Amino acid sequence: MTLYRKAAITGIGETEYSRSKDGSGLSDQAMQLQAVERAITDAGLQRGDIDGIIPSPHGRGFTYEGFSENLGLREVNYSTTLHFGGANGVAAMQTAAMAVATGVARHVVVVAGRNGYSGSAKISARPGLPGANFENMREFESPFGASVPMHFYALMARRHMALYGSTSRQFGMVAVCEREHALLNSSALMKKPMTIEDHQNSPWIAEPFRLFDCCLESDGAAAYIVSAADAARDRPKKPAWILGIAEGHPESPTSVATRADMLRSGVAIAAPRAFRMAGVAPGDLRAAMLYDPFTFLVIAQLEGLGCCRPGEGGPFVEAGEIRRGGRLPVNTHGGLLSQSHSTAAINHVCEAVRQLRGEAGAAQLGQPAPILVTGNGDFGDGAVAILGD
């Protein structure tokens, strides 16, 4: 048995995304509740229909208890929390699909969100790497000044440049293409066009990353509902069927230095399993929502997924192939770089579902299926979902 077409996404919900020093006006808990309620309404369900919940550990949100009490859930049959950073939102799709495919639950909601700009969860305001996820990095790597995410991903990017000749301009084209998409999306935070010169003129943050290679920090939450196959068919909106789903994890997850190949990420490790389950080849994809905390990771994932051969991701991007109208449109919502960051990839899932439903507005693609979504977090944890209609 596999999870092929055993579950579908039946509802999505997002709060407004914002970047204001005055704050979002919502606590982390309140914005998570709002996203969940919107997903329930979108799915045509009642609160009491939700019998599973997968909250994110980021920020000051609820565990299952808070959702149960504030939503008045009658019966929670399944709850778990993952610890894969930005991979959570897609990795949770696998465990949610397992829960509904086995009859443990019928409608599982996945939620993440925080005040990542105005609140205490702001990554750039943290002195270092918190939590047990990063033990060896904190002890053996941070003393050398590798203390925040961009330092570690900068090492990977530099290695890719040395191995394959990829360039800062190629990284910059990721930001430029995603900005073009964001201008089509009213919920995207970044509203001004960006040229490659804008990118090249932006200051170094951690070489080879310039300011516009780094994603936003923002406030907001998002949620989606995974329903069992028989419960998905009678929903008001077209279900987004899970064709393939897998999570993957890098060697020595809490140390980047000791990995035999620091470019072999969880997304690359998970990808063959997801494609095999879906019966889809990388060349069959019509669009991809790739987790993009840094521009370079889009290029790395295009290669890790098998959409480009190693070293060909940069030229592929530079040729404009990830634009709407290119061979593989990427992040038609603007991604973390230009829409919003704070939902552990759930904003990427929401955009994939909108594309499959034909609800993507000005960014709508003519034929979006099959569409791939990734999450990537904690320096290499990854998850790959392939969705179809």
Next chain:
Amino acid sequence: MPDLPYVVAVVELEEGVRLMSNVIGVDHGDVRVGMPVHLTWDDASGPYPLPKFTPLKSDSK
């Protein structure tokens, strides 16, 4: 935290072990992936001396 700018590098020892470190004693723009380096202990790096690396002399010109 070292003075800015500083070079963070993954260094592979001849024995095969890899570790995070800094490359010092060289302009940061001259550091290259694959550059041979040798160990130097940085006694000024805090309560514990840290193993850091400088380019091998033969490679520094």
